[in-house]
Amino acid sequence: MSSAKTVTACILVIGNEILSGRTKDANLAWLAVELNKLGVRLMEARVIPDIEGTIVETINxxxxxxxxxxxxxxxxxxxxxxxxxxxxxxxxxxxxxNPDAVRRLQAHYANPADLNEARLRMANAPEGAELIDNPVSKAPGFRIGNVYVMAGVPTIMQAMFDGLRHRLVGGAPMLSRSISVDLPEGVMATQLAAIQETHGEVEIGSYPYMRLGKPGAAIVLRSVEAAGLAAATEAVKAMMRALGGEPREDPGNGG
Amino acid sequence: MSSAKTVTACILVIGNEILSGRTKDANLAWLAVELNKLGVRLMEARVIPDIEGTIVETINxxxxxxxxxxxxxxxxxxxxxxxxxxxxxxxxxxxxxNPDAVRRLQAHYANPADLNEARLRMANAPEGAELIDNPVSKAPGFRIGNVYVMAGVPTIMQAMFDGLRHRLVGGAPMLSRSISVDLPEGVMATQLAAIQETHGEVEIGSYPYMRLGKPGAAIVLRSVEAAGLAAATEAVKAMMRALGGEPREDPGNGG
Structure with missing residues (x-):
């Protein structure tokens, strides 16, 4: 294991529409990739409904x-x-x-009558919170403590995150390699476990697939240590070749 | 609120690959829709990593x-x-x-040598668990207490769920209507809150969108009570028309 501090994150997707199946969440996958690039490790995500008790309890x-x-x-x-x-x-x-948030909304709505009471609610924030810019539709998000509150609409959420990402302090960035092979994972499992045993600093995952009716697996290796990652990846490729497979390197996801 | 018992569910998506952003989860959205059809209300979903302590603690x-x-x-x-x-x-x-699970695997692997120790691990289950059929690749899931353990590969998960859904006992099925209109939600918000106030048995959500550069919103109404749902929906449509909008009924998601 690395001695560098691991910086962790949790995502809360708030909204009945995801739990009812009406809307497919797109924010989790996007944030997972972006956090990973920053060396922030997403450890958990929760989807919760628009129920006050649940939201308060989950945040705490x-x-x-x-x-x-x-x-x-x-x-x-x-x-x-x-x-x-x-x-x-x-x-x-x-x-x-929040007075600054009210000013941003006032600047956005040319006709003062359009800034009705409902829209002014978007200027509400906890006392002491710091605003998060919304370049798309102006109504800001906010940060309080270590909690960053962003919009649910993916384009707005992404714009908000792009504006705040430089403030996040990550740990050592997680590097990753992904090697696919047309062998069933059950054929590789014992040797894969042995490779995992030898390379404890590398996290090795196996993800089976079917391609043209033939079983295969993507072996994903992740580590903050480049040398260990390279060695474990070579061991995986050698194992695949010894079992008669032809390893293929997959495009990375930011590692 | 309805007097019928609400039957609730939670989904746990287990896997580092979702949290790293490598794989986009497809199971949550599919299960959300299917549970809804059965009158089972998905109240929460969590994505957690392949870490023993986290999985044990979360399940409990x-x-x-x-x-x-x-x-x-x-x-x-x-x-x-x-x-x-x-x-x-x-x-x-x-x-x-589990002896029954071992027999299923033995029947699946024509050559006994293929059923190696790694594959036999797929026959492991908690004592007292009941197997969940896997028509796709045979290795079963299982149920223990109120916890249903299924595969992560979407096609296999869906086949498993299709085999067990008749065993689930739902409450009153949740009915839903969705009405879209090319009006900004901020224009409707005050009256929408009043409709929500009047129709407490209906859950009303507002989901903004941009279409051809113009803002609009889908208003989603959900209830177990058909009459109340119809009345609230008519109130929403009338409100939209009064504000100069043209309400459009969206296809439902099983309600």
Missing amino acids: AVRGRFDYVFTTGGIGPTHDDITAACVAKAFGVPLIR | AVRGRFDYVFTTGGIGPTHDDITAACVAKAFGVPLIR
Whole structure:
């Protein structure tokens, strides 16, 4: 194992629409890749409904446990947007109308009548929170403590994250290699376990697939240590060749 | 609120590959829709890594809290497949080699030499567990208590779920309507909150979108009560028309 500090994160996807199956979440996969690039290791993700008790309890369960918490969803102008109020409650601080957020909305709505009470709710944030820019539709997200509250609409969430990513402090970046082969994983499993045993600093995963009716597997190796990763990858390739397979290197995902 | 019992579920997606961003989970969205059809309400989903302590703790945190728990992933033949062992630990029972599961694997592998020790691991299950059929690749899942352990490969998971769905007892099925309109949700928010106030038995969600550069929103209404759902839906449509919008009914998702 590496001696570098591991920096961890948890994502909370807030919204009934994901749990009902109406909307497919796109934020988790995107954030997972981006956090990985920054050397921040996503350790858990939870999808929870728009229920105050659940949101408050979940935020308090995870914010002490991970270095960073990112939430998506529930910060719009409608009655079901309750994330800001819940985060304030979780931190035990009042929900206030953030003056800077009000100014951003005022600048956005040319006609003052359009900035109605519902839209002004988007300027609500916990006392002491720092705003997160929203280049797309102006209504900001916010950070309080280690909790980053972002929009649920993927384009807006991504723009928000792009604006705050330079503030995140990652650990050693996780490097990865992925080697696929048209061999059933059951044929490789014993030797793969032995390679894992030898290379404890590398996390080795096996992901089976079917291609043109033939079973195969992608073996994914991840480590913060380049030399160990290279050695374990060579061991995996040699094992595949010895079993009659032809290893193929897959494109990486940011490692 | 309805007096019918609400039957709840939680999904645990187990696997480092989802958290690293390498693989996009497809099981959550599929199960969400199928559970909804059965009148089982998905209340939470968690994505957790292949770490024993996390899996054991999570299973014990959720199995007392929801009527049904469904896990996907981690039941293959390789060293990183630790779900069965973790579930046994969570329930405080021994992990045994299930004789029926061994027979299924023996029938599947024509050449006995192919059923090596790694593949036999796929016959391991907690003592007292009931097997879940795997029509695709034979290695079964299992149920113990209210926890259903299934494969992570979507086609196999879906086949497993199709074989067990008749055993699940749902509550009143959740009905849903979705009405879209090319109006910004901020324009509708105040009246939408009033409709929600009047129709407490209907859960009303607002989901903004941009279409051809113009903002709109889908208003989703869900309820176990058909009459209340119809009334609230008509109120939403009337509100949209009064604001100059043209409501469009979206295809449902099983309600």
